[in-house]
Amino acid sequence: MPEYDARLVLHTGTVTAWDCECPGLCRGKASEEHVPGTRFAFPYRGVYVHSVGTKDHVADANQMVITNADEAYRVSHPVAGGDATLTLAVDAPTLLEVTPLEYRCSRERPALNRSLLRIDPRTQLLAAQLRQRLLRESIDRLEAETQVLHLIRHALGSNASHSSRPGSRNPEKMADQVKMLLSADPWRRWTLATIAEEVSVTPVYLTDAFRRVEGIPLYRYHLQLRLAFGLTVLPHCDDLMALAIDLGFHSHSHFSASFKKTFGHTPSEFKRSVADRSHQTVDHQNFDAKLLDSAGAYVSRSVCDACHSPSDVRDLQTSNAA
Incomplete structure (x- = not known):
């Protein structure tokens, strides 16, 4: 096993996340290391010592380890077993905006004035949920970005924006x-x-x-928008896997779980409920027609009567726009 294994689980223009494992073969302090951007590590297994200058910090599951950009540090494993962490990074402007003033090195430098911060049980829960959903690919990218920012802000004890530039937009x-x-x-x-x-x-x-x-959060609004579009396409769609991928879901199971959580029925159940009204009826007590009407308001006003694939809907939207 290599000395350090970092699995990239999320990378966008704003945030990056790794699931990291270290076997802990070096009991004494290893050679100095640097990272190009400030990172937040949430240990979830094992313990190690994070040393910056002459200060040693014990890193366990009750702490968030902060590795500042271009700041020399060394790692050691006095206790056998190695460690594993969920490690997060955000771009420099965003880091400055989410970091409370009392934790900043300076107004200009995207770094913190400490290397360790005690976290509460809620932070531990948020980190564990985020890691599991990233590994299982059961979270959309937009939601994952939002949850990364929420986790870091919660760990830092502030959900306020600390931008030096006041918001000028209505x-x-x-x-x-x-x-x-x-x-x-x-x-x-x-x-x-x-x-x-x-x-x-x-x-x-x-x-x-x-x-x-x-x-509601932006990611949830966007999710409802996509699922509402699915309501329109589903009755005419023969390939649910292709529809799921086109709607931005990782898999058919991801799409089905999100659909059922939102509407109370799986895509297949909804498709059957509207397939043949001469033989099937909708249970109006369980299937809220008002919910469907409001969701349908988000989608295109024109829907193909014989649509068999998402591309057909896109083509129709293009022609209608023209």
Whole structure:
């Protein structure tokens, strides 16, 4: 086994996540190491010592280890067994925005003035849930980005934005612009960075302001939008796997689980419920028609009567737009 194994589980323009394992073969302090950007490590197995200068910090599951950009550090494993961590990084502007002033090295440098921070049980739970969902590929990229930022901000003890640049956008107008952007291209694999760039705000301001205006997180709004489109396409779709992939889900099971959690029925159950009204009836007590009507408002006004694939719907939307 190599001395250090880092499995990349998420990488976008805003955040990166690794699932890291170290066998702990070096009991004494290893050679100095550096990282190009500040990283947050959440140990979930084993223990090690993270040394910066003359200070030694015991890193276990009750701590968040902070490795600052271009800051020399050394690692040792006095206890056998090695360690494993969920390690996160965010781009420099976002790091400055989510870091409370009391934890900053300076206003300009994207680094913290400490190497260790005690975390609470809620933080441990958030980290464990995020890691498992990333490994199982049961989380969308937009949601994963949001959860990474939430985890770091929760660990730092503040959900406020600490940007030196005050928000100049009207949040309601920004939210409307985001909604039009998402609806215009529901098939696109959006990231926080691309949406924020389109509406000229930072990813942190985007997530905060959108939730204040709409009452739900941006990733959840986007998920409902995609699932609502699925409601329209499903009755005419023969390939649920292809539809799931086109809608941005990792797999058919991911799509089915999200669909059932939202509407109370699996895609197959919904498809059967509308297949032949002369032989089947919808259980209106279990299947809320009002929910379907409101969800359907998000999708295209025109739907192909004989659609057998998502591409047919896209072609129809293009022709209608023309």
